[in-house]
Amino acid sequence: MPRKKTVQPLPAESIDFGDVVVEVWEDGVYPIGRGLHKQAEFIELCSRIFEFVVPHYVTANAVLSDLDEGIMRSASALDFALIRSGRFREIQDLGSVRKRIYPKVRQDLEALINAKLEQIAAAQIGSTPP
DSSP states (O other): OOOOOOOOOOOOOEOOSSSSEEOHHHHHHHHOOTHHHHHHHHHHHHHHHHHHHHHGOSSOOBBBBBSGGGGGGGHHHHHHHHHTTOOTOOOOOEEEEIIIOOOHHHHHHHHHHHHHHHHHHHHHHHOOOO
């Protein structure tokens, strides 16, 4: 007897850009599949760590410092900061911070810093009189 077909949850919103479709999902709603719950847990953990790291580097109006300084200068510095904060008790393995979490958070933070620098440059160009 065949199994029932898995009914996938629907995204909150889908945006079609021609050749790319972007799906917007609500928090806690993910596609159903083998191992996807672990992937979702990893994404949520990285998001929480990203929210912890961002105030050290970016404010609403400025980029505070370079990524080669502070808690993102190395994976071990990030691990030490996470342990010291006491907010991420579920991280027991330093190897997971070095191999998976640090590269993901650093990549996301670099993208945010580049976008913020472009925004600041565009605001300065727009505010200078011709």
